[in-house]
Structures are given as structure tokens and as C-alpha cells.
Amino acid sequence: MIEATPNKGDLGRKLSGQESKIRLSLFGCLDNRVYIRVELNMKKLMSGLLVLSLATLVGCVAGGPPPAVGVWGVEMNTPLGNLPAVLTLNEDGTGTMAADALGEAPIEGIVYDGNMVTFTAEVDAQGTILVLEFSGTVEGDSIEGEFDSDFGAFGVTGTRQ
Numbered sequence: 001m002i003e004a005t006p007n008k009g010d011l012g013r014k015l016s017g018q019e020s021k022i023r024l025s026l027f028g029c030l031d032n033r034v035y036i037r038v039e040l041n042m043k044k045l046m047s048g049l050l051v052l053s054l055a056t057l058v059g060c061v062a063g064g065p066p067p068a069v070g071v072w073g074v075e076m077n078t079p080l081g082n083l084p085a086v087l088t089l090n091e092d093g094t095g096t097m098a099a100d101a102l103g104e105a106p107i108e109g110i111v112y113d114g115n116m117v118t119f120t121a122e123v124d125a126q127g128t129i130l131v132l133e134f135s136g137t138v139e140g141d142s143i144e145g146e147f148d149s150d151f152g153a154f155g156v157t158g159t160r161q
Contacts, residue, residue, distance in 0.1 A: 065091045066112035067138040074158030
């Protein structure tokens with residue numbers, strides 16, 4: 001049996017201050033071929049990989065989409081009266097806003113921060129382009145916030161569809 005301590009450039013670099021050992025032993029001889037078994041004492045490396053794997057799994061389970069992701073039936077309390085609309089907020093930061101009176105408009109710049117969500121939508125209101133900046137909070141299956149516009153702020157409430 002041969003035991004060796006690898007050089008710094010080899011696979012078995014020092015792990016946490018302890019050198020890795022490589023053990024080579026003659027495993028068998030068959031048809032004029034020599035089989036060598038290589039054992040690496042890499043307990044620390046395997047422990048580290050296990051911890052990293054578990055941390056990754058916990059992160060995946062604990063993660064998931066932000067609470068505001070989904071389709072929301074909302075009512076906007078505009079100066080001209082209540083206006084129903086549907087907001088679709090995607091995890092990738094894209095979305096749409098659809099209302100009978102305003103048509104469908106893309107939502108841009110969606111930012112999720114915990115239960116809070118902000119975004120901007122440009123809608124065509126009878127030939128006039130309005131920039132609406134939303135800021136709101138999600139609690140379970142309810143969303144509440146307000147749109148800020150050139151004509152002032154107006155409230156928004158809704159539920160997940």
C-alpha cells in the first residue's frame with residue numbers, strides 16, 4: 001500500500017487546515033491488468049457538500065413566488081367613479097392591466113419587496129396617455145394600494161382570482 005500527501009495544486013488540497021490523504025492499494029490483477037483502488041480521505045469535503053445541498057434545498061422550499069404574483073380582480077376608485085380592472089402580475093416582473101374602459105396595457109418595472117409591490121402602467125384614457133404608478137400591499141388573497149397619476153392619487157382594492 002502507498003500513502004501520499006498531494007501537492008497544493010492537486011485534487012486533495014488542504015481542507016480546513018487538514019491535509020487530504022490519498023491511499024492507493026492494489027485491488028486486483030486480471031488479464032495482465034492491474035486495478036488500483038483510490039481512496040480519498042475527504043470527509044470534510046463531503047460534509048461541506050452535504051451542508052451546501054441542504055441549504056440549497058431549504059432555500060428552494062422557503063422561496064417561491066412573491067405574494068403579489070397572480071391575477072387580481074381590483075376596483076380603482078377614480079375621480080370619475082369606480083372602475084373594475086384585472087391586474088396580472090408575473091414573477092419575472094412583467095404583467096398586464098385590463099379594464100373595459102381602458103383596454104389592456106402592459107405593466108412595467110414590477111418590484112416585489114416582501115408583501116409590497118410597485119409598478120408602472122401607461123393607459124390610453126380616451127386618447128390621452130396616463131402614466132399610473134402603483135404602490136400597494138398584499139395580505140393573503142387581498143391587495144390594497146393606490147395609483148398615483150397626473151390627476152392625483154386614487155385607491156385600489158382587490159382580491160386574488
